[in-house]
Amino acid sequence: SSTGEEGNDHSLFPSISADGRFVAFYSDANSLVSGDTNDATDAFVHDRQTGVTERVSVSSTGVQGNNNSFFPSISADGRFVAFHSEANNLVTGDSNDASDVFVHDRQTGVTERVSVSSSGEQSNGDSWNPSISADGRLVAFMSEADNLVPNDTNDTWDVFVHDRQTGVTERVSVSTAGEQGNLWSGWPSISANGRFVAFESLASNLVPDDMNDIWDIFVHDRQAGRTELISVSSSGEQGNLWSAGISISADGRYVAFGSESTNLVPGDTNGFLEAFVRDRLAGVTERVNVSYSGEQANGATWSAPSISADGRFVAFDSAADNLVPGVTNDTANIFIRDRGAPDTCPWDLTGSGSIGAADLAGVLGCWGRYVPGDSCHVADFTNTGDVGSADLANLLGNWGPCP
Numbered sequence: 001s002s003t004g005e006e007g008n009d010h011s012l013f014p015s016i017s018a019d020g021r022f023v024a025f026y027s028d029a030n031s032l033v034s035g036d037t038n039d040a041t042d043a044f045v046h047d048r049q050t051g052v053t054e055r056v057s058v059s060s061t062g063v064q065g066n067n068n069s070f071f072p073s074i075s076a077d078g079r080f081v082a083f084h085s086e087a088n089n090l091v092t093g094d095s096n097d098a099s100d101v102f103v104h105d106r107q108t109g110v111t112e113r114v115s116v117s118s119s120g121e122q123s124n125g126d127s128w129n130p131s132i133s134a135d136g137r138l139v140a141f142m143s144e145a146d147n148l149v150p151n152d153t154n155d156t157w158d159v160f161v162h163d164r165q166t167g168v169t170e171r172v173s174v175s176t177a178g179e180q181g182n183l184w185s186g187w188p189s190i191s192a193n194g195r196f197v198a199f200e201s202l203a204s205n206l207v208p209d210d211m212n213d214i215w216d217i218f219v220h221d222r223q224a225g226r227t228e229l230i231s232v233s234s235s236g237e238q239g240n241l242w243s244a245g246i247s248i249s250a251d252g253r254y255v256a257f258g259s260e261s262t263n264l265v266p267g268d269t270n271g272f273l274e275a276f277v278r279d280r281l282a283g284v285t286e287r288v289n290v291s292y293s294g295e296q297a298n299g300a301t302w303s304a305p306s307i308s309a310d311g312r313f314v315a316f317d318s319a320a321d322n323l324v325p326g327v328t329n330d331t332a333n334i335f336i337r338d339r340g341a342p343d344t345c346p347w348d349l350t351g352s353g354s355i356g357a358a359d360l361a362g363v364l365g366c367w368g369r370y371v372p373g374d375s376c377h378v379a380d381f382t383n384t385g386d387v388g389s390a391d392l393a394n395l396l397g398n399w400g401p402c403p
Contacts, residue, residue, distance in 0.1 A: 001032045002052045015074045022078030041068040043083040056081045056104040059090045073132045080136030084128045099126040101141045114139045114162040117148045131190040138194035142186035154180045159188045159199045172197045172220040175206045189246040196252030215242040217257045230278045233264045245304025254311030272300040275316040288314045288337040291323045298322045312340045
């Protein structure tokens with residue numbers, strides 16, 4: 001809370017601003033702000049500079065949501081927060097009895113619904129998991145609605161982008177020719193300028209010769225109209241097992257993702273879900289949940305990896321105990337892979353420089369997330385249901401040079 005009181009229930013899924021000052025998250029706690037009486041999950045933003053915590057899943061008049069709100073995504077400067085909510089009292093005219101995607105402007109206090117058609121018609125199905133551009137103008141989200149764009153006849157979830165400035169909503173889970181996906185698509189991650197949208201899909205018709213019949217990772221270029229398959233090896237071979245969990249760099253060049261595929265890189269013999277980065281410009285795919293010497297992990301990576309703006313740093317969780325020396329807590333930990341060095345270091349350090357308690361996911365926020373730079377912050381949530389944040393430079397400084 002703003003007084004420093006710890007939340008009295010779980011807090012999850014942080015999203016961090018470019019300078020690390022603001023951390024958005026959702027929480028079941030009712031002790032973070034005064035007047036939290038809705039007995040529902042809410043979305044919050046904590047200002048690490050002032051210590052103030054505010055609830056953002058509210059209407060433009062400040063009325064708390066009458067149902068749950070989840071998965072916030074914060075703009076680069078922390079002003080705009082997108083989230084999805086089951087509440088029907090955040091905007092007027094919300095009568096679709098569905099989960100919708102909203103954006104709250106922390107400066108003006110205005111909350112608007114963005115899971116609407118270009119004409120402003122509310123969706124006729126659930127919409128989830130927003131990803132907001134750096135300036136807050138563009139919001140990508142997934143929806144099972146079939147009335148957000150014309151000719152949506154595939155009877156499945158699609159990925160859309162809504163332009164808050166023009167009011168236009170477009171579908172991006174389409175082939176380069178504009179053909180709609182023939183199966184489910186979702187969980188988007190939008191680049192800083194909103195041009196590129198990465199997403200997961202079971203569809204087999206978004207690119208030619210997609211014959212693996214499993215979840216793949218794609219990127220759609222909204223400017224060129226081109227869709228490409230990301231979960232492939234450096235030689236272009238498609239993954240032989242499912243891929244999921246995406247994070248895209250600021251310029252859209254690098255895409256971090258998780259995969260169970262064993263054919264994306266040579267020597268993948270451990271049989272675990274792992275973290276990879278695809279360089280779209282060079283056509284190279286690399287595994288990042290490895291030790292400083294390149295040894296493959298002896299434990300699984302469970303959560304989606306998070307990549308910095310310039311693609312240099314990747315945060316991932318792992319149950320492996322062979323990525324760095326001193327891992328003895330027999331549980332999942334957060335690690336940072338420096339692709340520029342390359343090095344792998346733990347981030348969840350105690351004051352003594354030892355591995356800390358179990359962590360479930362790490363999210364990078366950097367000056368380098370949206371613009372070039374090397375000042376990064378890391379937010380995470382733990383198995384105790386808390387959200388934490390720290391400066392990456394300090395954490396790596398506590399650890400010392402990676403072995």
